[in-house]
Amino acid sequence: MTESKALPAILGGEPVRKKKIYYGKQWVTQEDAAAIAETAVSDYVTCGPKVEEAERLLCELTGAEYAVLVCNCTAALHIAALAAGVGPGDEVITTPLTFMASANCALYCGARPVFADVDPETYLIDPKDVEAKITERTKAVVAVDYTGQAVMIDELREICDRHHLVFIEDAAHSIGTVYHGKKYDGAVGSLADMTCFSFHPVKTVTCGEGGAVLTNDKALYEKLLLLRSHGMEHDPERFLEARDEGSWFYEQQLLGFNYRLTDLQAALLISQLRKLGSFAARRKEIARRYDEAFADLPGIRLQREREDSDTVRHLYMLRIDPKVLTCTRREFFDAMDAEGIHCQIHYIPVYTFPYYRQLGYEGHLCPVAEEIYGGILSIPLYPRMTDEEVSGVITAVKKLAAYYAG
């Protein structure tokens, strides 16, 4: 039996939430389920019209020219890196404050992820450090719209253009976010060379598992289509060799994968994407309530919001100020848990994992990211949260902050 954790005395008695809530949760309705059921008995359960319809809808919602649906965002990042021409010996610059997939996509291609540090206030990858990490081997930048805020697109585009790098935006957190830069203006999905979305249940819209790569570049689009499905080409107009064998003939032109999404999932995705507007509005509303509640709370620091990002928040971060609070992040996390609010930490700096260590990543490569990691926790944020649940989170955070402020 595990020993029950000792709670701070002030928190004895009833927890703020009797029924535990988590940092994120999907919202799938009977109406969504009906869309899956209808597709299940249609002519196509995969490689059918729902996939194309969902791709068109993603283009409509973001303003991107092309979308390629795949089975998850990890696959999206992998084929985006391959389409960018990333290969053995190359380097790909990314942030350590991300889910490991943003860096692993470089390793899949035989390339080496190089970590650039983040801004101490916004926690987004710092374009100055990106530039400092560029070598003659650098091929691409994978910039993460961490927590839903758009990265500094103007600056990153300029750097990528000047150094002939492919700009891949990991937008697993940021569907719905709109960027208003000095030079670039538009929805996330239409701005980078390739933008990758995730439709995992913790993300803003879900289809169980799913992902997509969006691009405005026709050549990249065609490469992505091949990579998604075994490198197979069916269109005789595009064959590399003139083998006139018959209408059944197809060619394998490169080494692709089976990264396809089924029509069952695409049907669910379409149904969910139609609710993106209302999901986004509710996320923004909850984030606004948190902003107001915590703006002047001693001991709690908030992620700075960039003015050029009209953000649909995927994660809401609190950062413990060790100069004010007497507790560690771990104690705060455990005390929140005891209050019935299960937080999460996003993320453990990728290069500190044993796998990366044994690849030779040593030392404190990105001190700012490490310091941020040491103080952050993500509190619940999802559209289905009731106002009462939001109030419960606010009450618990204020109670703990007051207690630990001593």
Ligand SMILES: *Cc1c(COP(=O)(O)O)cnc(C)c1O
């Ligand atoms: C969730 C996530 C991914 C991976 O998405 P999957 O669809 O689960 O493969 C990649 N990058 C970031 C930043 C994520 O949060």
